[in-house]
Amino acid sequence: MAKLSFLSCCRALLQSNILYSPTQSWVTRKFILVSKSVKVGNRQFGIFGSFTTEISRKEQTTQLGKTPHNQNSLEAVRQSWLDFLQTVTTGPQGVGYLLGASVRVSYFTVMSLLGLKIVDNMNQLRKSKKRGISLELWRLIVGMLGECLTACRQDYSNIRYGYYKLPPLPTRRWNDILPATLDYLLDVRMVQARRRENRYREIPPLINSDFPEYYKRNFHFQTDGYLSEYSAKLYEFQVEVLFNGVADVMRRQALVPLFNYVHSHSIKHMKLLHVACGTGGILSDLAENYPQLRIVNLDLSPYYLREARRRHETYSNTYIRFVSGRAEELVFRDNSFDVLLNIYLFHELPPNVREQVAKEFFRVLKPGGMLIFVDSIQEGDRSDLNRLLQMFPQIYHEPYYPSYVKTDLKTLFESAGFRSANIYISWLTKVCVFYKP
Numbered sequence: 001m002a003k004l005s006f007l008s009c010c011r012a013l014l015q016s017n018i019l020y021s022p023t024q025s026w027v028t029r030k031f032i033l034v035s036k037s038v039k040v041g042n043r044q045f046g047i048f049g050s051f052t053t054e055i056s057r058k059e060q061t062t063q064l065g066k067t068p069h070n071q072n073s074l075e076a077v078r079q080s081w082l083d084f085l086q087t088v089t090t091g092p093q094g095v096g097y098l099l100g101a102s103v104r105v106s107y108f109t110v111m112s113l114l115g116l117k118i119v120d121n122m123n124q125l126r127k128s129k130k131r132g133i134s135l136e137l138w139r140l141i142v143g144m145l146g147e148c149l150t151a152c153r154q155d156y157s158n159i160r161y162g163y164y165k166l167p168p169l170p171t172r173r174w175n176d177i178l179p180a181t182l183d184y185l186l187d188v189r190m191v192q193a194r195r196r197e198n199r200y201r202e203i204p205p206l207i208n209s210d211f212p213e214y215y216k217r218n219f220h221f222q223t224d225g226y227l228s229e230y231s232a233k234l235y236e237f238q239v240e241v242l243f244n245g246v247a248d249v250m251r252r253q254a255l256v257p258l259f260n261y262v263h264s265h266s267i268k269h270m271k272l273l274h275v276a277c278g279t280g281g282i283l284s285d286l287a288e289n290y291p292q293l294r295i296v297n298l299d300l301s302p303y304y305l306r307e308a309r310r311r312h313e314t315y316s317n318t319y320i321r322f323v324s325g326r327a328e329e330l331v332f333r334d335n336s337f338d339v340l341l342n343i344y345l346f347h348e349l350p351p352n353v354r355e356q357v358a359k360e361f362f363r364v365l366k367p368g369g370m371l372i373f374v375d376s377i378q379e380g381d382r383s384d385l386n387r388l389l390q391m392f393p394q395i396y397h398e399p400y401y402p403s404y405v406k407t408d409l410k411t412l413f414e415s416a417g418f419r420s421a422n423i424y425i426s427w428l429t430k431v432c433v434f435y436k437p
């Protein structure tokens with residue numbers, strides 16, 4: 001009862017203009033626009049709530065015409081809150097989700113600000129003597145929080161529609177959180193020093209020198225690149241800080257096409273190959289939702305694979321395997337998997353390697369098999385975020401990202417033999433579905 005009254009009050013406050021009106025006209029002049037259209041190849045998509053659906057040329061004009069050019073980011077955040085509250089307060093699990101998501105997003109947003117603060121104290125971030133958070137940074141934070149809410153709303157809608165289960169809240173690995181927080185805060189200075197001096201070749205002496213050249217670097221300026229136990233322990237936490245606590249939420253969009261596939265085929269004997277699994281990422285969600293699914297995880301980093309295995313020891317009843325290897329030379333037979341899942345790999349590959357990997361994906365999938373490709377949104381997907389896409393590779397050492405955001409994924413995968421199907425967007429992530437005919 002008390003919870004419901006509290007939520008009703010929040011809703012009423014947000015619906016009223018009490019907090020909002022005085023700042024509105026000032027903010028309107030200052031803040032960025034929000035756009036809601038997505039282009040893939042020569043096809044245009046509109047974002048409707050949880051899904052991105054293809055729209056006709058006529059609708060496209062209407063949709064683009066509807067783009068809220070008079071909206072500012074404060075308005076967008078308020079709207080996101082309203083939508084979020086409306087969505088979560090209608091479902092029985094909603095209050096739990098609301099609390100979990102709030103804790104998670106707040107925690108990782110604070111971590112990201114603390115990271116900046118530490119760096120700032122060391123006088124490394126900016127040259128100016130002015131203290132406090134700049135207007136630009138506030139703008140970024142407010143805009144990001146709005147985006148996080150929208151992503152969480154999509155996530156919760158998917159849970160309500162039954163696409164996947166409500167994950168344990170707010171994080172599965174509470175016992176890992178404290179050490180990871182300390183490690184992150186200690187490490188952040190080293191990352192910033194590397195960033196300032198553009199040092200990206202600081203990886204440990206390699207036992208196995210077989211790693212490709214493009215891989216032997218400090219992606220994201222992170223300590224040891226992908227090549228140490230230390231890096232593997234920190235990775236998930238750093239990704240959550242980068243995405244304000246919604247990295248898992250965005251990854252979970254991949255479970256929507258998987259649900260559709262599993263429910264139109266027999267799951268008995270179904271095999272899924274998870275390429276570039278990192279330290280697991282979506283693996284817990286896969287194992288919890290599909291205990292019968294046979295999952296093979298592959299990554300080039302033995303350290304990340306080991307960490308993934310450690311984190312998923314609890315799923316001992318499920319068929320989960322870990323294999324070390326390269327995506328461009330997959331160590332599997334032709335036509336051996338029903339589903340191939342690939343998350344956040346292509347933006348870290350040189351263009352020629354992307355083509356090889358697409359062909360390998362095609363080779364190992366069975367006819368009728370599905371590829372769920374998940375990576376960053378690209379240029380033109382969200383015109384309001386184009387600037388962010390330009391800045392990201394400089395701040396996070398992502399040398400192949402600029403070419404990735406310009407790549408026509410439809411052409412890339414169709415050239416390998418695939419037929420393209422749906423697209424789903426969640427803030428900075430897009431999920432593209434392809435089939436092997």
Ligand SMILES: C[S@@+](CC[C@H](N)C(=O)[O-])C[C@H]1O[C@@H](n2cnc3c(N)ncnc32)[C@H](O)[C@@H]1O
Nearest residue numbers: 226276277278281299300301325326327343344
């Ligand atoms: C950005 S991380 C993404 C990890 C994970 N999919 C996630 O959702 O967080 C990129 C991962 O791709 C792996 N990787 C990079 N190049 C690879 C390649 N050629 N073959 C296999 N894995 C690769 C890295 O080791 C790293 O774990």
